[in-house]
Amino acid sequence: MEKTLLPQKQWEAIQVGGSPKNQAILYWYTRIRFKIARLLYKYFKLLPDEAIARSTTLLLSHAKKHVADLYIAHNLGALSAAVKAAQAHHAKCGFDAEDFHRYENADNQNHPIVKLNTLIENTYIPQIDYLTASSPLTSAAYSQIFNRGCPVILNVLPKTKNKQFFSNNAILRIFWFSQTIGDNRGIETIIEALNISDNKFELHLLGSVDLQYAETLKNQLAINKSQIHFHSPITPEKLPAFASQFDIGIASETGFSKNNKYALSNKIFTYIQTGLVTIASDTPAQKELLTKYPNIGSLYRIGNASQLAAVLDQYQNDRNLLLVQKTAAFDLGQSALNWEVEGKKLLALIRSTFEV
Secondary structure (H helix, E strand, O other): OHHHHHHHOOOOOOOOOOOOOOOHHHHHHHHHHHHHHHHHHHHHOOOHHHHOOOOHHHHHHHHHOOOOOEEEEOOHHHHHHHHHHHHHOOOEEEEEEOOOHHHOOOOOOOOHHHHHHHHHHHHHHHHOOEEEEOOHHHHHHHHHHHOOOOOEOOOOOOOOOOOOOOOOOOOOEEEEEEEEEOOOOOHHHHHHHHHHOOOOOEEEEEEEEOHHHHHHHHHHHOOOHHHEEEEOOOOHHHHHHHHOOOOEEEEOOOOOOHHHHHOOOHHHHHHHHOOOEEEEEOOHHHHHHHHHOHHHEEEEOOOOHHHHHHHHHHHHHOHHHHHHHHHHHHHHHHHOOOHHHHHHHHHHHHHHHHHO
């Protein structure tokens, strides 16, 4: 995906750490180094910066070679590199927290990854010049922990140029996407809801999928195999046009961790931006969003296939409601929930950072 996307950008992208197909020796070296660092941290609490991500050390080395006024990290593996590079060049640094990282994998405070993530956050977030979060609940959590402002910058798309989505399909088409199609994502509940419903729907899943898991979904869980369709990953710039061919987008988060409860994923904003009705599980963050904008979709209780089936049937039986909510979603994406709005917030924050 990056090979297709990055050449179109006006800035230079530098890959560090290699990959199995590109700089394989470097890739395997960093993997071995990373595993050793994980073991040293696990048993002796040594090298936490190296244990947080495979390429953190190389990332710092490259970052220091580039003199900048501002260094920005987007994940915990880049956080220490951004802070140290900024300190080396007497520059500013910021952290755009796309997740509530300390509880990204689990809620148990004694979980080794939770401990490591917490240590990295507690060490470096106090040293950054600004902190943002991608959802209101994540922002509130970080603000409380670090006793500092944490503005919300939503993970939204630019405005959509075409509006060719208002014609409803004869059989309603449901869309779900992520980088990975896997368990603990709520997909099983969606398929169970399709099995319960008396109506026929198509479920389209986009992302990388293990063949065995795909076999389980389509041939073991689904009663009607022809309802399930898999699509290979596509580049981000192609996603809006691809999504616009569907009627309903499902955000089926299971709330398995605090991060999953607090997050507003890019999928839910993609649905809004491309004019799909959003059906979302009632995680706290998604419930808050759908309560604020009730005319763009519906909620269902996490794991409740019967309730999800009833919601789907409502849209199948009331096509006017479907059209009204698709239109409202598209209008909301064009007026408020888009990068043209959120980008201005980020630029204003950066300007204020340099004014201090």
